[in-house]
Amino acid sequence: MFILPKNVTIIEVGPRDGLQNEQKLVHTQDKLAFIQALQQAGIEEMELTSFVSPKWVPQMADAKEIVERSERIGRQFVLTPNEKGVDLAIEAGAKSVAFFVGVSNSFNKKNINRTTAESMEAITPLIQNLKAQNIFVRACISTAFYCPYEGKIQQEDVIQLCKKFVKLGVDELSVADTIGKANPVESYNLFLALLNELPNILITAHFHDTRKMALANIFASLQAGVQRFDTSAGGLGGCPFAPxxxxxxxxxxxxxxxxxxxxxxxxxxxxxxxxVTLIEPHVSRPIETGMYKLFKSPQTQ
Incomplete structure (x- = not known):
């Protein structure tokens, strides 16, 4: 008989990961209302925004204002892909920073035009500097199961990349099924191995619902011992580098x-x-998650 945890922490990624690639430009005030409503729902850990070039990601051009105007509840992450992003985030008052690196070299090159090794070399001094300032650092591990260009990723490659981040002193690993292809057995095996190999770091599971397997993978991860999950209100999100x-x-x-x-x-x-009702009018596709459909049509419950 498996034992499930009594408590789980949800990290809301909708305001950043969910909206980052949204085709329609969402106004700052609408993002702030969305963030506030999510906080009022009881969410205390959240990805707020990303300090990336507005030229490449126009949706995140208001990152500084989002950080400055959001109520400081719990832990609030911002994505910082490079030194300039880190500097802007700290200047805005961010206390928790996230970096993304793909296990797959092909995915990493499509995403940021660097191999995995080159990415690690570039962000190593940034992480060390942030930890010297007592900033919380989250490492987001993309393509931990499958890559759209390379296929299945070897479990040992994921573990080795995670170990490198742990040696750098990061506080958390968010391990992602970027294209939503993992199955529950693969999820259980990877997270059980990570929890056994790295027992002294926060480990978070991040699942996409491409093939409607995310909830099954979450249940398998719970059985492996995972107690932290990235999720997005309304199921918002997607990745332009993962067809x-x-x-x-x-x-x-x-x-x-x-x-x-x-x-x-x-x-x-x-x-x-x-x-979700606050953000739905501002996104380009209808929101049709299970619980949201029930919420809008209570007579079907």
Whole structure:
């Protein structure tokens, strides 16, 4: 008989990962209202924005204002792909920073025009400097299961990359099924191995719902011992460098699953759905996650 955790932490990634590649430009005030509503739902860890070049990601051009105007509740992450991004984030007052590196060289080159090794070399001094300033550092490991260009990723390659980040002193590893191709057995095996190999670091699972396997993978990860999950309200998100990858697993669906298992998150599903109603008019596709559809049509419950 497997043992499930009593408590799970949800890291909301909708405001950054969910909106970053949205075709319609979402106004700053609407993003802030979305963030505030998610906080009111009980979410205390959140990816707020990304300090990337507005030329490449226009949606994130208001990163400084988002950080400065968001209420400081819990831990708030910002993505910083390079030294300039780090400097801008710290200047804006960010206290938690995230870096992304793909296990797959091909994916990494498509994403930031560097191999995995080159990326690690570039961000090593940045991480060391941030840790010297007592800044929380999150390492996001992309293509931890499959790559759209290279196919299946070897588990040992993921573990070795994670170990390199741990040696640099990062506080958290967010390990991602970037194209949503992992199955529950693969999820269980990888996270069990990571938790056994790296017992003294926060390990978070990040699943995309491309093939509607995310909830099954989350349940398998729970059995492996994972207690932290990245999710996106409304299932928002996607990756331009991962052909066919759809949004992240929906926060409201994950919280409902955990509630049904008696696992405490401190998050109110209905209030998450209320937050989704605020952002839905500003995104380019309809939101059709399970719990959100029930929220909008209570007579079907």
């Amino acid at each position: 066919g990858a759809t949004g992240n697993v929906a926060t409201e669906d994950v919280v409902h699953l955990l509630d049904s298992l008696g696992i405490h998150t401190g998050i109110d599903v209905e209030k998450v759905c209320e937050a």
